[in-house]
Amino acid sequence: MSDKAHTPTLELKNVSKRFGPVVALRRGQITLMPGSIHALVGENGAGKSTLVKIIAGLYERDSGTFTLEGKPVNFKSTAEAKAAGIAVIYQEPTLFPDLSVTENVFMGRQPTGAIGRIDKAKMRSEVIGLMERLGVDIDPDRPAEGLSIADQQIIEIAKAVSLDAKALIMDEPTAALSGVEVERLFQIARGLRDEGRALMFISHRFDEVFSLCDTVTVMRDGAYIATEETATTSESEIIRQMVGRDVSDLFPKETADIGEVVLEVEGLTSTGNFSDISFSVRSGEIVALAGLVGAGRSEVARAIFGVDGYEQGKVKVGGKNLPKGNPRSAMDAGLALVPEDRRKQGLVMDASVARNAADAIRSKLTKAGLITAKAENKSAQIWARNLEVKTASLDAVAGTLSGGNQQKVVLAKWLAAEPQILIIDEPTRGIDVGTKSEVHRRMSQLAKEGMAILMISSELPEVLGMADRVLVMREGHITAEIPRENASPETVMFAATHSADEVRREGQDK
Incomplete structure (x- = not known):
């Protein structure tokens, strides 16, 4: 050697x-x-x-x-x-979205011919060779956009x-x-x-x-x-x-008393996104919405909360119909949504931790049309302490926090509103193992206190470790509802890659 x-x-x-x-x-x-x-x-x-x-x-x-x-x-x-x-x-x-794949590969170092012109044929030929070498098929002439x-x-x-x-x-x-x-x-x-x-x-x-x-x-x-x-x-x-310590239980699921149905979804349909989605969530229950990327899980969550519309179906909270396309009505009814993309949808990145944490209850903190930094800080301090948000001060800009602490601030914002139903999309994506354990522990505690939780997750261990029931989606449809005791990597992945009829036949064969 x-x-x-x-x-x-x-x-x-x-x-x-x-x-x-x-x-x-x-x-x-x-x-x-x-x-x-x-x-x-x-x-x-x-x-x-x-x-x-x-x-x-x-x-x-x-x-x-x-x-x-x-x-x-x-x-x-x-x-x-x-x-x-x-x-x-x-x-x-x-x-550069407006430039081709080839132009992006050679940006700033384009080869030239004898008279100083960019040799586009050579560039294109080299990119074709590179893609073949990497074993992928990407059109060298298509724009990077999309x-x-x-x-x-x-x-x-x-x-x-x-x-x-x-x-x-x-x-x-x-x-x-x-x-x-x-x-x-x-x-x-x-x-x-x-x-x-x-x-x-x-x-x-x-x-x-x-x-x-x-x-x-x-x-x-x-x-x-x-x-x-x-x-x-x-x-x-x-x-x-x-x-620096043993994390023997990343999924500290506590036993909770399952109560009455608080969230009902009936026949929810949004053309091109999902079709005929029906399920319920009870107080004290964690229901996981599982499936592969693109199955329509986040779209269902956004429709329930009113961020996106839908053509057919109903969403009920406590037996009462929830107006569609109206997040304010959803919040007033006791719903909270922690979105998948916390940086773009969950936080105001250039605002303080205190302002973000108090955002969902801003109307409650307002007096005579004004809100003071003192009121924001008082509210934020409670939840920052409860969720162990690591920040130099509540005045620190949210964008400077680590991903795990940003996730905690989003949670703090919604938990301050005291919701009865928490929809949480990819609760631990991009955060470290220690913080994952903390987030899971908090979710379990909230369920024990009677909150209904709808959790969307692409991490199978998280789904299996935290859910009381697993709803599996594939191509905009629910293909299976699996109780905790029957949920396994095999049953969830089979449902995520097969139609509802195929899942039913598989269950009958067994």
């Missing part, structure tokens, strides 16, 4: 970064080897993003060493990092390969992808690894880490904790290292 194979492609040791009085990174450390996929995990606030931004040239480190193929480097810009062979593939790529997130990521990967990147960093790349898209991405990642490139994979999803990665580095509180071979460690050990 050559010396190059033994030399780390990229290595950081004892790297620190401070922003004024805040220490974002104390002892950052990671080693990427050629021909290997290396996971980086840690709770939100562990220092992962800061470490990546130092590698990418967005930040300069305050101390520590950074080498690329054995040579010291100190990138002062992203352009320097890219030129040296560093590529970062973000969760949501930023392509491409799926998965295809946009692949274009970024093609750009990195065309630049002969030595190290590729994938930052939460699967958060918005379907199962099929994730597997395609993994095939590409494995192919790049087999070419001898070094890859870093950042994810909160342990099944993906153990399926894809050779090694995993754990960070906690801005410091390096450990590096393990995935083949010789376990999920529980990684979790223990991440949170």
Whole structure:
């Protein structure tokens, strides 16, 4: 084996970064080897993003060493990092929507012919070759606008390969992808690894880490904790290292008294989104709406709450019809909706934590048409304390919080309104394992206190761990209703990929 194979492609040791009085990174450390996929995990606030931004040239480190193929480097810009062979593939790529796939791949470095004209034929030919090499079929001439997130990521990967990147960093790349898209991405990642490139994979999803990665580095509180071979460690050990304690029960489901029906949905239909949706939720019950991405689950939730309209059907709360297309009426009836996209739909990102947390009860806090910061802070403080929101102050801007704490602020906003029905869409997407446990514990406690909860989740362990009943959707239809005792990965996934008739026949055959 050559010396190059033994030399780390990229290595950081004892790297620190401070922003004024805040220490974002104390002892950052990671080693990427050629021909290997290396996971980086840690709770939100562990220092992962800061470490990546130092590698990418967005930040300069305050101390520590950074080498690329054995040579010291100190990138002062992203352009320097890219030129040296560093590529970062973000969760949501930023392509030029009006330009073609080919133009995006070669942006800023178009090849020219003998008379100085851009050689479009050469560019197109190279992109076709890149897509074939990556094993994907994307039209090189189509505009980037309208491409799926998965295809946009692949274009970024093609750009990195065309630049002969030595190290590729994938930052939460699967958060918005379907199962099929994730597997395609993994095939590409494995192919790049087999070419001898070094890859870093950042994810909160342990099944993906153990399926894809050779090694995993754990960070906690801005410091390096450990590096393990995935083949010789376990999920529980990684979790223990991440949170500094054993999280033996990520799904602390408490027994709750199931009461009367409080939410009824009858024959709800929205053309092109879902059809004939009927179910109920009782007080003290957690009902999960499961299914694959695109099954129509979020659309149903938005229609129930009145964000979106529907052509047919009824929504009843406490036996009374709820006006459609009217979120204010839904709130007045005791409904709350924690949306899937908390950044765009759940929070005002440039407003304070206090203002966001008090948003749903603003009318109650208003006196003579005015609302004071004192009133906002008093209300927000209660729920921020209850949900253990980690923030320097209630005046801090919501956009500066970690993803987990943003999720807690959205919860605080709606729980302040004291709803009787909570609709929560992807309650723990993109947040770390410690915060997941806290969110699950709070949901379980709310159900025990009598709240009815409709939970939409793409994470099967979460569905199985938290739900009293599972409603499975496929292509806009409910295909199965599965009680907790009968819910398993097999029964839920079968219902998510088959029609209601096929699910019924399967049940009869058994």
